[in-house]
Amino acid sequence: MKTNSAAQGALTGLRGMRDINILRLFILPTISLLVVINIFPLFWSAFLSFTRYSVYEGGSPVWIGIDNYIKILSEEYYWRQFTMTALYVIIVVTAELLIGFLLAFLLNQKFKAKSVYITMLAIPMMMSPALVGVLWKLIYNPNWGVLNWALGLGELDWISDPKVNLYGIMIVDVWMWTPFMMLLSVAGLSAIPQYLYEAAEIDRASGWFKFIHITLPICAPLLLIAVLFRSIEAFKTFDIAMGITGVGATSPQLLSLRLYEKAFYRWDTGLSSAIAYVLLFIVIGVSSIFIRYLTKLRQ
Numbered sequence: 149m150k151t152n153s154a155a156q157g158a159l160t161g162l163r164g165m166r167d168i169n170i171l172r173l174f175i176l177p178t179i180s181l182l183v184v185i186n187i188f189p190l191f192w193s194a195f196l197s198f199t200r201y202s203v204y205e206g207g208s209p210v211w212i213g214i215d216n217y218i219k220i221l222s223e224e225y226y227w228r229q230f231t232m233t234a235l236y237v238i239i240v241v242t243a244e245l246l247i248g249f250l251l252a253f254l255l256n257q258k259f260k261a262k263s264v265y266i267t268m269l270a271i272p273m274m275m276s277p278a279l280v281g282v283l284w285k286l287i288y289n290p291n292w293g294v295l296n297w298a299l300g301l302g303e304l305d306w307i308s309d310p311k312v313n314l315y316g317i318m319i320v321d322v323w324m325w326t327p328f329m330m331l332l333s334v335a336g337l338s339a340i341p342q343y344l345y346e347a348a349e350i351d352r353a354s355g356w357f358k359f360i361h362i363t364l365p366i367c368a369p370l371l372l373i374a375v376l377f378r379s380i381e382a383f384k385t386f387d388i389a390m391g392i393t394g395v396g397a398t399s400p401q402l403l404s405l406r407l408y409e410k411a412f413y414r415w416d417t418g419l420s421s422a423i424a425y426v427l428l429f430i431v432i433g434v435s436s437i438f439i440r441y442l443t444k445l446r447q
Contacts, residue, residue: 197421204415216422248329281391314400336367376438
């Protein structure tokens, strides 16, 4: 008996040692990698946002306090970018929500090859945003692009004309991400119990009444989550815009493009870090508003 107890104790200790070795072998390197890749750059860029520094010129960062943030929040140039970015987010997310929900409402019927149609409509969101930007740049080309030829628009410059190119990026964003709204809307509509509609039909409720009092309230939390995700991504839109217009004087006044221009064209690392954190604070503020309304809807 003593021998068996000793053997069991040895096995338990060996298993404990094995667990510790597994922890050291797999988990600790992963945590270290995450710290190096994510956490350290986050704090380092936060520090640089309070300095005057250029990674291209080198040297040591010069502490200037909140001067970068004062410059960003006091100059009309940056406020124009904030306004343009907010307008962009409102337009594209609203269009994606309306079109996506309409498509989901049409697809929420029983017909043959339904899954095939859903898969085909979801193809744009499966593509790389950078690839989508380059593809639509070819379509938008004012000289031989297929869009102007198909619509009879002549040589309308969707790429270099500042009055037009922002709308071109909006069209591509809606084309690419409407399927995301559609899929979440399909999931929400599929989760509605049919007996609610049957009870409403017995009471001779109109289609509009069923939509307002059954469909919309049940789908609202899922739709709000979809709007939250898309709003966050729309604020950070870069790949599509970079692929279509690039960065320059004629590119749209989107905050992400101007951030890239400051960071990698003008090499103003301190100021660009401050712009990045202002954008981060905006996204956090918008997210907190959506989460608060989502909590109320669930209650």
